[in-house]
Amino acid sequence: MIRVVLPAHLRTLADVDGEVELDIEGQATPRVVLDALEARYPMLRGTIRDHETQQRRAFLRFFGCGEDLSHEPPDAPLPDAIAVGAEPFLIVGAMAGG
Amino acid sequence: MSGVRALVGTRKGAFVLTADATREQWDISGPHFAGWEIYHLTGSPLDPNRVYASQSTGWFGQLIQRSNDGGRTWEPMGNEFQYDGVPGTHQWYDGTPHPWEFARVWHLEPSPADPDTIYAGVEDAALFRSIDGGQTWNELSGLRAHGSGSSWQPGAGGMCLHTIVLDPDHPERIFVAISAAGVFRTDDAGETWRPANRGLQSEGIPDSDAEVGHCVHRIAMHPSRPDVLFMQKHWDVMRSDDAGDSWHEVSGNLPSDFGFPIEVHAHEPDTIYVVPIKSDSEHYPPDGKLRVYRSRTGGNEWEPLTKGLPQSDCYVNVLRDAMAVDSLDSCGVYFGTTGGQVYASTDAGDSWAPIVRDLPAVLSVEVQTLA
Numbered sequence: 001m002i003r004v005v006l007p008a009h010l011r012t013l014a015d016v017d018g019e020v021e022l023d024i025e026g027q028a029t030p031r032v033v034l035d036a037l038e039a040r041y042p043m044l045r046g047t048i049r050d051h052e053t054q055q056r057r058a059f060l061r062f063f064g065c066g067e068d069l070s071h072e073p074p075d076a077p078l079p080d081a082i083a084v085g086a087e088p089f090l091i092v093g094a095m096a097g098g
Numbered sequence: 099m100s101g102v103r104a105l106v107g108t109r110k111g112a113f114v115l116t117a118d119a120t121r122e123q124w125d126i127s128g129p130h131f132a133g134w135e136i137y138h139l140t141g142s143p144l145d146p147n148r149v150y151a152s153q154s155t156g157w158f159g160q161l162i163q164r165s166n167d168g169g170r171t172w173e174p175m176g177n178e179f180q181y182d183g184v185p186g187t188h189q190w191y192d193g194t195p196h197p198w199e200f201a202r203v204w205h206l207e208p209s210p211a212d213p214d215t216i217y218a219g220v221e222d223a224a225l226f227r228s229i230d231g232g233q234t235w236n237e238l239s240g241l242r243a244h245g246s247g248s249s250w251q252p253g254a255g256g257m258c259l260h261t262i263v264l265d266p267d268h269p270e271r272i273f274v275a276i277s278a279a280g281v282f283r284t285d286d287a288g289e290t291w292r293p294a295n296r297g298l299q300s301e302g303i304p305d306s307d308a309e310v311g312h313c314v315h316r317i318a319m320h321p322s323r324p325d326v327l328f329m330q331k332h333w334d335v336m337r338s339d340d341a342g343d344s345w346h347e348v349s350g351n352l353p354s355d356f357g358f359p360i361e362v363h364a365h366e367p368d369t370i371y372v373v374p375i376k377s378d379s380e381h382y383p384p385d386g387k388l389r390v391y392r393s394r395t396g397g398n399e400w401e402p403l404t405k406g407l408p409q410s411d412c413y414v415n416v417l418r419d420a421m422a423v424d425s426l427d428s429c430g431v432y433f434g435t436t437g438g439q440v441y442a443s444t445d446a447g448d449s450w451a452p453i454v455r456d457l458p459a460v461l462s463v464e465v466q467t468l469a
Contacts, residue, residue, distance in 0.1 A: 009133060009158060013174065043174040047158040051178045059157040093157045 002033055002078075003088040007060075010048070010091070014041040019088060028083035030062060031074040048091060063090040102424045103168060103466040104432055105149060106440055107136035110458035112151055114169040117453075119426055121444045124453045130172065131163065135202075138419055138462045139169075142208040142216075146466050150175075150216060150232060152203040160202050162218075164232050175232035179203070179220055182239035188222065189251040198222045198242070205419060207262035211269055219259035223250060223276040225288065238288035241274065246293065246310045253277035253313050253332075254378075260418055261317050265324045265341075273327065273342060278303075278313035281329070283342050294342030298331065316418040318360045320367035328370050328397070330360040330418075335372055337397050348397020353384045359421035363446060364429045368396035371431060371447060373416040381436075382413035390433070392447050406450035407441065414439070419462035426467060434460025 004020040011017065022036045031054075038045045049056055054074070056062070062069040065079045065087050081087040104115040111129025130136075134153045142148040151163040151172070162175040185198035201221040209215035218226040218235060224242055226235040241247075250257060261275035270287040273294065280295040293309045303311040313332035320326065329336040329345065334355050336345040349355035354374040363369035370393050376384045383389060388407040391400040414437035424430035431443045438457040443450045 009155070013161070046160065046177045052180060057157065057159060
């Protein structure tokens with residue numbers, strides 16, 4: 001089970017409170033987690049990754065276990081603590097704008 | 099009981115303002131989509147309870163929302179705006195080729211003939227259409243492919259397709275306006291397009307009467323007379339009497355012919371409204387006086403409308419989509435400002451009063467007249 005924390009605006013959009021819990025099969029990677037997230041909440045498609053390129057949107061960051069995972073390859077394994085649900089996968093709006 | 103519903107898009111959310119036909123007491127609902135930029139909200143002419151919203155931020159990109167109950171509840175629609183084929187390039191500010199990149203939806207225009215058909219004007223400039231109520235979108239790519247697309251350059255606000263005018267007499271005829279490319283017209287429902295800028299003069303481009311490259315800010319049409327178009331250009335207020343084949347200037351005695359919105363009275367096709375702005379670098383009213391100007395002669399002769407509007411120390415702007423009219427017997431005129439005020443006139447502009455004073459900066463105002 002993967003725990004995902006969405007930024008407030010996306011929690012509102014997806015109509016969820018608190019963390020999202022996702023069951024995934026196989027290796028936990030950013031791509032697998034985001035695929036599962038978007039499959040359950042289709043309204044999030046395009047808000048975290050570009051529809052076509054699947055690139056992370058510029059003003060979003062992925063954090064976990066105290067590390068910035070934003071620049072890890074999308075198919076790189078996530079830390080074990082995230083993969084087993086001990087730590088959440090954080091999707092964070094970057095500090096930008098005013 | 100008849101009434102009106104004003105749909106207001108702002109920098110930080112959407113607001114729905116409703117009143118009965120007297121337009122004296124207003125109920126204000128919102129912010130909807132708090133914290134998001136709402137470039138445009140608009141309702142279907144066929145089903146007024148169907149309302150669409152363009153919702154975006156730099157963080158999360160573009161969403162399209164639809165309400166089926168007049169703006170009380172909303173449902174996310176499709177937000178995938180893929181350019182048709184290889185997008186190619188347009189010119190960047192420095193003249194270099196720049197890939198076409200989707201940024202946001204500036205304007206939504208529901209069809210007057212089919213409740214499930216709606217058009218979207220986007221940045222980087224392109225026209226999209228949905229025929230399933232906003233769930234999926236397809237580009238009408240003949241516009242960008244007509245030949246001049248690679249030479250289009252962005253205006254200061256981005257290279258946006260911000261105006262879509264549908265001809266009620268000729269369903270295959272659509273006008274669009276792009277900053278800073280100009281007006282384009284199709285007569286075959288979007289398959290092929292041609293520039294419609296003859297007569298425009300723009301000093302800010304190397305060839306002042308070029309076929310494309312003009313910074314058109316807004317065009318407006320009265321549905322009873324679709325061959326007559328009015329335009330607020332970067333500078334100059336213009337008029338066409340031949341469906342955009344040619345334009346002539348009707349700025350007349352305006353104190354400044356720079357501005358953004360232009361609107362037509364609901365019942366008088368020759369009564370038009372503009373809000374003069376001091377200049378392209380000073381986006382506020384001349385002399386700190388917020389004045390709507392009305393022409394009852396289709397241009398050239400203009401009168402200032404000031405009653406109820408601030409006549410000193412006012413330095414707000416009124417953006418291109420932030421003016422609208424209702425179609426009650428005494429035509430209501432509405433506009434929103436970058437200072438967060440929404441003003442209404444229930445007597446065709448003779449007098450004004452604020453509906454609300456302290457919203458976030460207003461990006462768009464549309465008004466529905468409810469049966």
